Amino acid sequence: MWPFGKRDEEKNAALKEEMARNNRAGRAELLWKQGTRFMERKRYDKALDCYRDALEIEPSRLEGRLNMGTAFYLNGQPEEALPHFRYVLALEPQNTVALINLAATQDALGDLDGAIQSLEKLVQERPNWRDANYNLAVAYVKKERWDDATDALRRELTLNPKNDAARTLLNDVHLKPRKKGATSKEQGENQPQ
Numbered sequence: 001m002w003p004f005g006k007r008d009e010e011k012n013a014a015l016k017e018e019m020a021r022n023n024r025a026g027r028a029e030l031l032w033k034q035g036t037r038f039m040e041r042k043r044y045d046k047a048l049d050c051y052r053d054a055l056e057i058e059p060s061r062l063e064g065r066l067n068m069g070t071a072f073y074l075n076g077q078p079e080e081a082l083p084h085f086r087y088v089l090a091l092e093p094q095n096t097v098a099l100i101n102l103a104a105t106q107d108a109l110g111d112l113d114g115a116i117q118s119l120e121k122l123v124q125e126r127p128n129w130r131d132a133n134y135n136l137a138v139a140y141v142k143k144e145r146w147d148d149a150t151d152a153l154r155r156e157l158t159l160n161p162k163n164d165a166a167r168t169l170l171n172d173v174h175l176k177p178r179k180k181g182a183t184s185k186e187q188g189e190n191q192p193q
Contacts, residue, residue: 025057025058028057028058028061031050031053031057032067035049035051035054035067038050039071042074044071044075045075047067047071051064055068062088062091062095066084069081069084069085069105073108082102082105082106085105094125096125099119099121099125100119103119103135112142112143115139119139123152127155130159130160131156131160133166137152141173149169149173
């Protein structure tokens with residue numbers, strides 16, 4: 001006769017454990033999707049609640065971290081968004097979405113130099129990515145680095161000739177006064193605040 005008992009108990013325990021894991025994963029997936037629906041409706045506080053619960057189940061999910069950071073940023077909490085974008089970039093240094101969102105967050109926190117660094121890395125890693133050069137140019141304009149802004153806008157218009165915002169900004173930048181002999185970085189540093 002087949003020895004029933006311990007082996008069946010072990011199999012049942014393993015099966016129950018696997019079912020619990022699957023239930024948790026299914027619950028996490030449901031929470032991620034629910035959070036995304038709240039994001040689409042601009043209910044960032046509700047999205048954050050869903051994402052927090054999902055992150056408790058799946059704390060290393062990169063897409064979840066991006067969504068969480070984005071929800072914090074859009075909810076007017078950029079300081080809370082920052083660590084989520086950095087988490088993603090620590091694991092995927094060339095993650096385009098994380099870089100652009102990190103730059104926006106840094107800008108919102110008043111770290112314009114950090115935002116420029118993030119955008120320069122993005123442009124270096126993904127030179128043909130739409131709007132990357134435009135966003136970099138906007139950051140350069142804020143620092144009054146007119147020549148760098150001009151170069152970035154020209155690259156953007158080469159990649160995306162129909163970008164009217166880039167064309168308008170380029171026209172505006174061309175009207176800005178330049179100091180003779182100053183580098184682009186010095187132009188921004190020497191301008192009166």
